[in-house]
Amino acid sequence: MKTLRVFAPATVANISCGFDVLGCCLQGVGDEMQISLSKIPGVRITKIDGADLPMEAAKNVASVAVIALLEKLKDTKTGVEIEIYKKIKAGSGIGSSAASSAGAVWATNELLNKPFTAQQLVAFAMEGERLASGNAHADNVAPALLGGFTLVRSYSPLDILKLNTPKDLYMTIIHPQIEVKTADSRRVIKTNVPLKKAVTQWGNLGGFIAGLYTNDYDLLSRSLDDVIIEPMRSILIPKFKEVKATAIANGALGAGISGSGPSIFALSKGKKAAEKVADAIKEVYKPTEIEFDIHVAGINPNGVTVISIDY
Secondary structure, three states: OOEEEEEEEEEEEOOOOOOOOEEEEEEEEEEEEEEEEEOOOEEEEEEEEOOOOOOOHHHOHHHHHHHHHHHHHOOOOOEEEEEEEOOOOOOOOOOHHHHHHHHHHHHHHHHOOOOOOHHHHHHHHHHHHHHHHOOOOOOOHHHHHHOOEEEEEEEOOEEEEEEOOOOOEEEEEEEEOOOOOHHHHHHOOOOOOOHHHHHHHHHHHHHHHHHHHHOOHHHHHHHOOOOOOHHHHHHHOOOHHHHHHHHHHOOOOEEEEOOOOOOEEEEEEOHHHHHHHHHHHHHHHOOOOOOEEEEEEEEOOOOOEEEEEEO
16 A cells, blocks of 8 residues: 545544543544655655645644654654645544544554554554643544544553443534634643542543443433533633533433533434434524534544545
8 A cells, every 4th residue: 555545533522521531433524634655754744625734744743643653663764645634623622633643643554554553553643632732632532543432541551442332322513613722721620629529520430431331321411420621611612501401401411512622512312312402502503603513423433444545
């Protein structure tokens, strides 16, 4: 293989109760990327379509992630050229930087005959996240690479678990056309957490994971509660409380901030329920002057996938 064109999926991170450790991969929402091997050593961004992003390799998350991969291999001879066809808006809260980082390292790894497992690729993709937000978090890149729901059990050492995904789960995402940068949204978070709230959050995370494995939708619903991060970050998102309340009133299992925002997710059982939620939360934003996008998506079990191959 000389060139791979891949689909790099959007993701929802945190999922209310799992700040920095829980995430899931979305079906049909994402970027396209073309990664090619070159005889000229080094990593280069050769094309970016759909967004104003840095072409300089040291400043683009996709190339930074690939550079980390090649450095681990101690490979100074391979050349990699990256084209990015961006469909996820930067700062949207559905893993824009993660899609670029994950797609680039996954495709490069395939072209080099898979020296690393998908789980090992997470560490390289995290370097792209470090560039984007100042923090090498894995809750977006892990599901983008592994698919489905993932849990970061530990960051040191890095330990990623792929979780069970009930087939009937669907995400409704509303993306207000405002930008909330991950770095800014982290600044509003207090570093000290009261023990009582921490215990509640641990219980919700454990309950949510148990619900994934037992297909217990009532348990999933009860567990989708964030008592630590959401109260601080939600003030950055217009109409957040109204959207959340409307989603739940119209049948969603729960709702919360997608990643660092401003997107808001609602998790539902079944596509029809998710579409009903989409129709309802549209009405919350229509009276405002804020433009928005709506996505209804199943959970993508595969992560990054091949669109085409050139030999």
